[in-house]
Amino acid sequence: MSPPPSKKMKTDVLLAASQEAQNSAETVPAFPRRAFVEDVSLDILFEVFAQIHPLDLLTLSRTSKTFRTYLMSRRSSLRVWVAARVRELSDAPPCPPHVSEPQYAILLFTQWCTICGEPTDWQKPFWELYARYCPSCTKEQMVRVENLPHDSFEREVKRATAKAGCAGWCIRPACYQWTSDEWHHRQDIVQFKSLWDSCVSLEEKGELIKTSVASVKKWRKETKAIRFWGREYYARLREENIKAIAAKIKEVKRAMQAHWTSCGRRDAVSDTRAEVSDFALKPAWRQLLEAPTSQQITSDDFMRTLDTLEEEWHEARKREFEALVSKQYTGLPADGPPLLSLAISNFYCTICHRKYLRWPNVLAHPCARDTVQQRQGWCVETDRVLSALSHACDGRKQAVRHPWGGNRNLFPFAVMQPTRSALISAQVCGYKLHEVTYETMQRKRFRCKFCTDRRHGYMQVYDWQQMPCFHGADAWAVLGKKYTTPALAAEAALEAAGDVPGAIYGCTRCEHKGPGLRAFRNHCVKEHKIEKPLKALNREDFYLHPTTPTGAHHTISIYPEDARGDRTADKDVAKGHAVFSASLFSR
Numbered sequence: 267m268s269p270p271p272s273k274k275m276k277t278d279v280l281l282a283a284s285q286e287a288q289n290s291a292e293t294v295p296a297f298p299r300r301a302f303v304e305d306v307s308l309d310i311l312f313e314v315f316a317q318i319h320p321l322d323l324l325t326l327s328r329t330s331k332t333f334r335t336y337l338m339s340r341r342s343s344l345r346v347w348v349a350a351r352v353r354e355l356s357d358a359p360p361c362p363p364h365v366s367e368p369q370y371a372i373l374l375f376t377q378w379c380t381i382c383g384e385p386t387d388w389q390k391p392f393w394e395l396y397a398r399y400c401p402s403c404t405k406e407q408m409v410r411v412e413n414l415p416h417d418s419f420e421r422e423v424k425r426a427t428a429k430a431g432c433a434g435w436c437i438r439p440a441c442y443q444w445t446s447d448e449w450h451h452r453q454d455i456v457q458f459k460s461l462w463d464s465c466v467s468l469e470e471k472g473e474l475i476k477t478s479v480a481s482v483k484k485w486r487k488e489t490k491a492i493r494f495w496g497r498e499y500y501a502r503l504r505e506e507n508i509k510a511i512a513a514k515i516k517e518v519k520r521a522m523q524a525h526w527t528s529c530g531r532r533d534a535v536s537d538t539r540a541e542v543s544d545f546a547l548k549p550a551w552r553q554l555l556e557a558p559t560s561q562q563i564t565s566d567d568f569m570r571t572l573d574t575l576e577e578e579w580h581e582a583r584k585r586e587f588e589a590l591v592s593k594q595y596t597g598l599p600a601d602g603p604p605l606l607s608l609a610i611s612n613f614y615c616t617i618c619h620r621k622y623l624r625w626p627n628v629l630a631h632p633c634a635r636d637t638v639q640q641r642q643g644w645c646v647e648t649d650r651v652l653s654a655l656s657h658a659c660d661g662r663k664q665a666v667r668h669p670w671g672g673n674r675n676l677f678p679f680a681v682m683q684p685t686r687s688a689l690i691s692a693q694v695c696g697y698k699l700h701e702v703t704y705e706t707m708q709r710k711r712f713r714c715k716f717c718t719d720r721r722h723g724y725m726q727v728y729d730w731q732q733m734p735c736f737h738g739a740d741a742w743a744v745l746g747k748k749y750t751t752p753a754l755a756a757e758a759a760l761e762a763a764g765d766v767p768g769a770i771y772g773c774t775r776c777e778h779k780g781p782g783l784r785a786f787r788n789h790c791v792k793e794h795k796i797e798k799p800l801k802a803l804n805r806e807d808f809y810l811h812p813t814t815p816t817g818a819h820h821t822i823s824i825y826p827e828d829a830r831g832d833r834t835a836d837k838d839v840a841k842g843h844a845v846f847s848a849s850l851f852s853r
Contacts, residue, residue, distance in 0.1 A: 311336065316349035320371040323350055327368070338368060347371060355499070359491040365396050379403050393496040394440040394489045395451065409455070411439065411448040419459065426471050427479075436478040438485055504650065511555045511654035514563065518542055518551075519658070521565035525572065531774035534812050537630040540579040543655050543669035548575055555651055580626075583670065587613070587625055587679070594681040595700060602701060609692075609704045609730075612682040612816075620815070621682060622731065624704065627812035633678050635667045691730035693739045711745040711753050724829065724844070727753045727822045752845050753822045760820055760842050764808065767820060772811040779811045 315323060315337070323346070327337040337343045347367030351358060351374070361370040372378055379386050379400040386400035392408075399407055414420065423436065437458050439448045458478065465471045519542045526536060545551050550571050554563050584606065590613070591605045592598070598605065605611060606625040613623040617633040628634070655669070684699055688707075692699040695710060707730045714725070714737065727745060728734070745753070760766065764783050771786045772779040775794050780786060790796040790807055823844040829835040830846065838844035 308336070308342070312343070312346050315343075315346045317353075318350060319354060319375070320347065320350045321375045323347065324368065324371060324376070340366060343367075357495065358499070359495055362396065362488070362492075370396070373398060381407065391496065391500075392440040392449070393493045394438065394486070396492070407452055408440070408449045409452055411450060414450070419462075423462070423475070426468065427475050436475055436482065438482055507556075508650055508654045508657055510559055511651060512657040514555050515542060515546060515654055515658040517565050518546075518568045521569055522572070525569060531806070532772065532777075533774065533809050534627070534630075534772070537772060537779075537812050538626045540576055541635070541667050541669065543667060544579055545572070545575050546651050546655060547669050550575070552651055555654070579670075583629060584625070586677075587611075587628070590679065590681050598700065603703050607703045607705070608700070609688065609702050609707045610681075610684055610700055611704070613679045614682050615678050616680055617678045622816040623679070624816045627816065628679065629670075630812035631679075632813065635670060685731070686735040687731055687733050690735060690739050690742060691733060694742050694744060709750075709754070711750045712742050713745045715741055715743055724826075724835070725824045727824060729819075732821065748849075749824065749845075749847060753824075756822050756842050756845060757819045761810065763842075764810075765820065765842070766810065766814065768815055770811040770814045771808045774807055774809060779813075783808075 315326075318326070323337060327334045337346070344367060347370075348361075351361075351367070351371060355374060358374065361367055365373075369380075372380070373391060373396055377385050377398070380397040381403040382400060384400050386398060391398040427436065437450050437454045439450060441448055461474055462471065465474055522542055526532075526539070545568075546555060551568055554567055557563050588605045591608070591611050595610060598608075602608075611625065612621070613625075613628055614621045615623065615631060615633045620631065620633075623631060652669075688699060691707065691710070691712060692702060694712065695702075695707075697706075710730060711727045712730070712733050713727060714734075716737075727749075733742065764771065768781070770779055770781050771783065773786070773789065773794075778789055778793070780789070786808055796807065820843050823838055824847045825832070825835045825839070825844055827846055827848040835844065835846075839846065
């Protein structure tokens with residue numbers, strides 16, 4: 267007996283199961299659908315876009331094809347661009363018919379080149395052409411009027427212009443924002459030459475000139491508004507930018523002063539450091555200074571590279587002075603002592619004629635720098651950072667000094683020729699002056715053979731730069747170590763006490779410097795409230811400024827033992843200006 271046939275599922279049951287599965291899939295989708303801004307209606311989008319900065323509209327138009335279609339359409343997006351531009355620059359002239367609103371926004375709010383789109387100097391647009399070109403595109407698209415070839419074509423045009431009685435340009439001229447140089451667009455020159463060559467008679471050429479001059483006059487009249495507005499707007503924009511940079515420079519200067527203060531009190535090394543203006547011109551700091559105000563820049567961003575830039579700056583200055591020595595004295599041995607340690611490496615200032623300037627004290631010489639305020643006419647129109655340095659001055663104490671090497675005409679140093687005293691002293695010691703170091707000569711002291719006699723009553727000790735040169739080398743002798751040591755000790759004691767002729771003193775608490783201890787004591791009482799300065803003032807309060815003449819010290823005298831009791835001898839010894847000797851006057 268065969269089995270019964272299987273029962274078939276009813277059709278309505280299959281349909282119910284399929285509908286249930288579909289409903290469950292719609293309830294919990296595996297990948298939820300994303301919402302796009304493009305799905306918003308155009309009216310709402312345009313109202314939102316009208317509240318956006320034109321620069322953001324340019325960025326937004328490059329995010330997708332949909333936004334580019336919306337924003338680059340002349341008809342639909344016109345009111346959006348106009349509303350955004352008027353909200354940001356209400357006094358700007360209207361966009362001309364031959365320029366689109368996005369192109370006009372690029373000209374006003376960006377620093378992109380009109381041709382290649384590369385960033386360029388935002389301060390140099392051609393307002394008459396509604397364009398801004400990078401240097402390479404400027405070379406391709408524009409030509410200076412003064413660089414036009416003086417050929418037969420130019421002479422023929424001039425004659426025809428004079429004959430037609432027209433005064434003015436036949437080709438559209440343009441100029442940069444901050445200059446008066448006239449430029450021509452190369453395409454305009456080519457077009458005018460083509461029309462000129464197509465003319466057969468002189469009458470046709472005369473009519474072409476009249477038409478061209480009238481067209482240029484009409485064009486200059488139409489672009490007059492944008493020219494004047496552009497110069498005024500960019501001048502205002504540049505002034506705001508300079509003030510923002512100046513504020514950053516002030517903040518960085520305060521941070522640098524706090525950093526050096528934390529390292530200890532000021533000393534002679536403090537005056538040979540680089541100024542904030544030297545670092546401001548470095549690419550790393552210049553990029554931070556010229557960053558837009560929307561970017562958060564703090565003094566810590568500058569201080570991270572301070573030590574590295576300080577070292578680089580000193581090395582650059584060292585190479586400058588080494589180049590001066592190498593140029594002055596050719597043929598120096600390569601394996602000899604460092605050039606700046608040689609005794610002949612003395613510099614003088616060609617401005618104030620100060621002599622015997624040594625490395626690194628020469629870095630503190632005031633003639634090497636000029637204040638930015640005094641050089642303002644030189645730097646304002648050429649560099650925004652230099653212009654900002656001139657604004658970053660709040661009085662005499664906070665004056666920002668001119669950067670070293672900012673203007674090569676301010677480098678006033680030259681190498682001194684060896685003096686007769688230096689040549690005689692080297693000969694007496696048996697040295698070659700071009701090979702001996704400065705420190706070696708500084709440890710030597712000399713005496714005059716004619717003065718080492720009881721009949722003179724005393725003898726003076728000279729260094730290699732102070733010894734009188736009216737006697738030859740035979741009249742001089744090197745002072746022995748027995749007497750050189752107390753003479754050097756007496757000179758060091760006088761220097762420690764501040765008793766140095768022609769000395770310039772620096773304050774360890776601030777940047778004040780000046781000659782004379784009396785005036786310096788008054789400064790300490792007035793500015794730092796030091797009580798009893800006549801007794802309390804010591805080397806913790808002042809130091810010898812690097813601008814003090816090198817080797818400046820009192821000439822030490824040596825008296826014989828039998829001069830004890832003499833009023834002059836006892837007075838000099840009490841001051842530390844002299845010592846007694848029993849054996850030097852033995853004969």
